[in-house]
Amino acid sequence: MRIALIGFGVVGKSLVELLEQQQAVLRDRHGLAAKFVAVVDSKGAAVGEHGLSAGELLAAKAAHGTVAAIPGHGLKNADANRIIAESGAQVLVETSPSDLKKPDAAIGHLRSAMSHGLHAVTVNKAPLAVAMPALLELAAYNRVQLKFSGTVGAGTPVLAWAKRCAQGNRVRSLKAIINGTTNFILSNMTEKGLAFDEVLREAMRLGYAETDPSNDIDGIDTAMKLVILANHVMDRRATFSDVQVKGIRGLSSEAIESARARGNVVKLIGRVEGDRLSVAPEEIPQNAPMNVGGSLNAVTLDCEVGGEVTLVGRGAGGPETATAIVRDLIDVWRDGESKR
């Protein structure tokens, strides 16, 4: 399987390492031999039709900050869309940085790939949050797979699990704690009685929060993931603009304290209920399965038969996200094999 990888940050590097480590397992168990025929980072690219060496990719990035430094394979001025089209790749893996304000480059990569007949695997939320219905249609039209397991829950297979629950049953509603940073902040406010600003500073110091934390604390990240869940699990053709979003910025210690007095905790919860998609801080009972501490994620589905089921797991991390990409690659490969 020939892969073009766009983005060579934490997730991209973890993927290259993981595929190298798991080579034997993937070959023996799935008949899958994966190689990178192109890798694009923010400063350039490397291409090699017989597959680029994992060692060389990682060494060039570490020493020179770009894979363009690999002798004989590096390209300084690389146009990602041209590389996607001309690399001979069968699958695009999209891990470039993108946020809700600038989703266009990543959307462009996905479009280029799919219209050239490549399958696409993305861990980028923003393109799906703004254009998931259109991208799913494009995939169907071009008869290619569009996979995005790593966008929600990182390595915890939230989307596959939820889809499975929906098969042979109906998911009536969904509620989700799917942003580790805000859950870390709320857990610490609750357990240690600290103020919002204090915990936010601590979260930044520990690397749980970005220098600009608005994506997390204003509920944007939760809303993007909610859109993906709603489309994938409940067949809602929603985009980001359909979500009512309220974050936790400046939440008072009093709110936390008075919730506690009622036997509750405050969590930032994304909900799909009826036609409504919303993100807001909410009180839930202390003994609810969704009351997960630290930076954990939790998703609860209310199913027509059987009631509530809850999945709890870590929702972030480069190596974790890379495992989701590997699962997607295995699925794409199997699907291709079964059609042969």
Next chain:
Amino acid sequence: MRIALIGFGVVGKSLVELLEQQQAVLRDRHGLAAKFVAVVDSKGAAVGEHGLSAGELLAAKAAHGTVAAIPGHGLKNADANRIIAESGAQVLVETSPSDLKKPDAAIGHLRSAMSHGLHAVTVNKAPLAVAMPALLELAAYNRVQLKFSGTVGAGTPVLAWAKRCAQGNRVRSLKAIINGTTNFILSNMTEKGLAFDEVLREAMRLGYAETDPSNDIDGIDTAMKLVILANHVMDRRATFSDVQVKGIRGLSSEAIESARARGNVVKLIGRVEGDRLSVAPEEIPQNAPMNVGGSLNAVTLDCEVGGEVTLVGRGAGGPETATAIVRDLIDVWRDGESKR
């Protein structure tokens, strides 16, 4: 898709009702039209190559205690294995009552089906607990599907979720609360400070425990499910005799109380760790994601990348188990379609 159904108790009836209800969805979304060409209950059978009517099956069972009462289709002296072989069914659904002491009839049905080229869907734990490695081999040899989603977690897709976690990652160990009856007993002893015998009587009165509760309270049910998890998720070719089993019979209130003093709760936990499969009451921290109340189930996997993930949901119920069968039927159908 032509189905032969063995066993027409709570689960079997729920399945007939569910397939009737979901007819339109299954046809529109999956291209699947399911019909029952044979149904076998404890007193007889009904066969009909053009499909038996759901209404007639349920009415005959309600009025006469057997589907053999359906005019023109009923058979009084029915040999299940012969019906499996001669009914023209493509899939066997096995829901007959079976326990660890008498797994042979159900194993026989599965063997008959698979050696005649039928796919098999079972919700029976006992055959898998004693012979899962052999049955998986038989399925592979005959190139048919053997599905068993409903054996663990009823409607909660524990097995599919865990398998998904293992794809592209490695499950290092597994611990599971997978018996609702014992969890109900332990939750009530903990929350209400009652004695074991008292709660067991209450559980029987409410229908949470059988008249002979040994299957549950001696850990046998948990051990059977653990064998299925170990085979499916961690590729251990284990059977019931490989499990060290200790139940909760006669557990003292003092044990519960002293656990509480340490900030812990007592749960009946099945574990796969290294080469060891075990079932025993254990203390876990009160705030662990696995500390689930009532009759809930919880399964925690420890993954090489990403650490622990936990799934919480109901683990019993006829209609719930029927949704698992429908999911398996959809999978069998899709797999067949993709090979055409």
